[in-house]
Amino acid sequence: MAGSKRSTGRLKLALWETGTVVWVCVAGSALHFAFELSEYWRPMALFAAVNESAWEHTKMYFWPGLFAALVQYTYTRDVANNYWLGKAAALAITPVLIWLTYFSYMSWVVASGSKASLPTMLSIMVLGISAGQAASWTILTRPPLQRAATRTAAGVMATLTAVFATFSYFPPKFFLFENFFCYEYTGEYGILDDYAPYRVFVKVGADGSTRAGGGVNYCAGRQRGIPVAGDPAGAAAPQDQPDRTAWAPSDKSR
Numbered sequence: 001m002a003g004s005k006r007s008t009g010r011l012k013l014a015l016w017e018t019g020t021v022v023w024v025c026v027a028g029s030a031l032h033f034a035f036e037l038s039e040y041w042r043p044m045a046l047f048a049a050v051n052e053s054a055w056e057h058t059k060m061y062f063w064p065g066l067f068a069a070l071v072q073y074t075y076t077r078d079v080a081n082n083y084w085l086g087k088a089a090a091l092a093i094t095p096v097l098i099w100l101t102y103f104s105y106m107s108w109v110v111a112s113g114s115k116a117s118l119p120t121m122l123s124i125m126v127l128g129i130s131a132g133q134a135a136s137w138t139i140l141t142r143p144p145l146q147r148a149a150t151r152t153a154a155g156v157m158a159t160l161t162a163v164f165a166t167f168s169y170f171p172p173k174f175f176l177f178e179n180f181f182c183y184e185y186t187g188e189y190g191i192l193d194d195y196a197p198y199r200v201f202v203k204v205g206a207d208g209s210t211r212a213g214g215g216v217n218y219c220a221g222r223q224r225g226i227p228v229a230g231d232p233a234g235a236a237a238p239q240d241q242p243d244r245t246a247w248a249p250s251d252k253s254r
Contacts, residue, residue: 009079010141016076017133020068024094024129028061033200040195045168050191051179052198054102055167058095061129062164065091066157076140086139088153091160094132098124099176116183 034048035041047063049056069087077083101124109116171177171190179188181197192198 012079013076013137013140016072017137020065020072021126021130021133023068024061024064025126027064027067028125028129031060031063032057036195036199036201040191042191045191046165050168051188052181053177053179053189054099054175055171055177057102057125058098058128059164059168061094061098061125062091062160065094065129065132066161080140081142081144082139082149082153084153084157085145085149086136088156088160089139090132090136092132092156093135094128097131098128101127 031048035044035050038044038048047060049060069091072087073083080086102121105120105124106116108114167177168190173189175185177189179186179192
């Protein structure tokens with residue numbers, strides 16, 4: 001009887017963790033566009049990505065993950081052990097694994113002269129989120145740990161919440177936080193001065209005219225040499241391949 005109850009509990013937790021992966025992927029991806037949809041309302045920067053840095057592309061998955069952890073507690077605390085430690089591990093592992101995998105992949109892209117692949121980028125996201133939730137499930141299904149583990153979890157979650165809530169407004173001058181526009185580090189951090197080149201839903205021409213956005217690949221026009229108002233590179237030369245020198249962070253981040 002006890003074994004059957006334990007198996008049911010493990011299955012329940014597995015379903016929640018799987019659902020969390022889907023939720024974080026979808027909600028986090030939506031937060032990629034939320035800053036533009038809010039017309040760059042500064043309070044939205046707390047949750048939404050405000051530039052193309054590696055940091056901002058993990059912040060937008062942190063908040064949905066934290067929300068899911070708070071909701072799940074109500075429904076699974078009766079079958080989960082070490083709950084907050086498991087959730088702290090998921091929230092910490094996800095960004096770190098995404099960064100490690102992303103920078104390793106981009107290093108290979110540059111070294112091989114290849115072109116970055118959007119499906120690969122999305123796979124890196126799914127891998128990081130899935131690994132975090134798998135770690136959570138492993139910890140939640142272990143025997144109860146000492147109370148010190150709960151204090152550790154509280155410290156980790158408080159730290160993560162503080163840095164993800166703060167660093168978009170007060171970004172460290174470090175490559176992890178540097179805007180990465182169309183394969184080039186721009187020397188910009190946090191909230192940008194001009195978002196014209198980044199608009200997905202409404203494009204602004206060099207003459208100030210507006211037109212329907214061209215979708216998520218806002219680099220396409222730049223690669224074809226079409227001028228875009230506010231483009232830090234102006235009417236850039238075609239860049240179908242990443243520039244080997246552009247991959248290096250700017251001197252300002254060192």
